[in-house]
Amino acid sequence: MKHVPPVGARIDDRTINVVATVLDKFWLRPVTRKGYTDQRAVRTPDDPMTLVLVKRAVVASDNDVVALTFADPGGAALPAWQPGCHLDLHLPSGRRRQYSLCGDPQDRSGYRIAVRKIPTGGGGSLEMHALTEGDTVTVRGPRNGFPFIPHSRVLYLAGGIGITPILPMVRAAQRLGTDWHFVYCGRSIDTIPFLDEIWQWDPARVTIRLDDEHGIPTAADLLRHAPRGGAVYVCGPPPMIETVRRGFAETGSKNLYFERFSAAPVVDGTAFEIELARTGEVVPVAADETVLQALIKVRPDTAYSCKQGFCGTCKVGVLAGTPEHRDNRLTDDERQSSMLACVSRSATPRLVLDV
Structure with a gap:
């Protein structure tokens, strides 16, 4: 009966053993050790970038729209993007806003966006208009929720x-x-x-x-x-x-x-209440109103961005009650204990929020 060595045992062949030793010493070990790092090799859209404003230009005759071009402070090429992509901007005030890229995807020296001034808005557009060349912002993205498909x-x-x-x-x-x-x-x-x-x-x-x-x-x-x-x-x-x-x-x-570019109107909504657990305050939410709108009335500093249920900025914990989820962001596990205030509603007369 022929003897078969166990898996991993050295084969009784001098030539093969010599070759294996040489490969291990002079190729395998150096290759596996050289330049090793436990950091990710590929950037993701969730990784923040610090960019500098290199150009500010008025692009509408009424002076209410400015185009802002941001670049890497060291002049490095920016991550690639495709038509339809947007950036998440983290402003110095703590506000987060999303703006579509409107430059040329083939030019990776800068990201161009455009912002219309809305004096009666949430303050993000006014803060963007106040930026001057040389200012820096934190940016995440690019992300694409509106992809370009080359139809004929x-x-x-x-x-x-x-x-x-x-x-x-x-x-x-x-x-x-x-x-x-x-x-x-x-x-x-x-x-x-x-x-x-x-x-x-x-x-x-x-x-x-x-x-x-x-x-x-x-x-x-x-x-x-x-x-x-x-x-x-x-x-x-x-x-x-x-x-x-x-x-x-x-x-x-x-x-x-x-x-x-703005939230869709609430349809088929019913009125309910939200209770703010940290203060006990009860706030009514009208049938045509979002939880976010109701929250902003009593908490003007409530964080939000897209107001359409996909960025996740307005995520809030739910301690009691049953949310009616209408977002496109949260996982099933996240929905067990939280909701997005900008679009989701309540299936019960009252929600108790961790606010």
């Missing part, structure tokens, strides 16, 4: 500051030789940014619609150039997106992609 025929729609994710998409469509058309809507010619860049595109493929000249656009106005069998991309205020959604079925287009 596409209609791009933008309303006001909703132009920001659409700009790099149209540039990508041009490079790919896509059959595209772009419809840009705004209150007036003074309020819509980046017109100087858009005028450089093929004028036969661009339609500018202004409320003060043409009236509020209907679905037929917006979707007149929707390609049969193609796709429609839209970014803008909720009424514009809802108009497009209602009229889309009549176009013959196959795919509709949209991104909101």
Whole structure:
């Protein structure tokens, strides 16, 4: 009976043993030890970056929209991104806000975003407008919740500051030789940014619609150039997106992609109460109101960002009651003890929050 050595035993062959010894000493050990580190080799979008503001430019005639370009302080190339990506900015005040990248993905020397000033908002836009060249911010991302898909025929729609994710998409469509058309809507010619860049595109493929000249656009106005069998991309205020959604079925287009720049209105909601466990205060939440809106009334410093249920900034612990989860962020385990205040509601008359 032939003897078979156990697994891992040295084989009784001098030539093989010599080769194995040489390989182990002069190749395997040096390779496995050289430059070893227990740090991750690949950066993730959750890893923070400190970037410096290198260019600030007004990009709308009413002076309410500024384009801000951020770069690595040492001049290193920034992580790659694709049309539709956004950045999470952590501002000096502690606020977190999200802004779409509106530059050129092929230029990795800087990230460009654009911010409209909203005096009656939560203060984030005012803080962004106050930044000056040389200021630094902490950034996470890029992330993509509105991905560009290279369809052969596409209609791009933008309303006001909703132009920001659409700009790099149209540039990508041009490079790919896509059959595209772009419809840009705004209150007036003074309020819509980046017109100087858009005028450089093929004028036969661009339609500018202004409320003060043409009236509020209907679905037929917006979707007149929707390609049969193609796709429609839209970014803008909720009424514009809802108009497009209602009229889309009549176009013959196959795919509709949209991104909101503000929260969608609450629908089919019922009133309930939230109890703030740390103080015992009871706060009513109206049927058409979000938990976040109710919280801000009594806690103006409540943290939030996207207000659409995907960034996670407004996550709050739930100590009692049953949340009605409407977010796209939390895991099943997280939903056992927390909720996102910007979109989720209550399935019980009262929620007790760890606030």
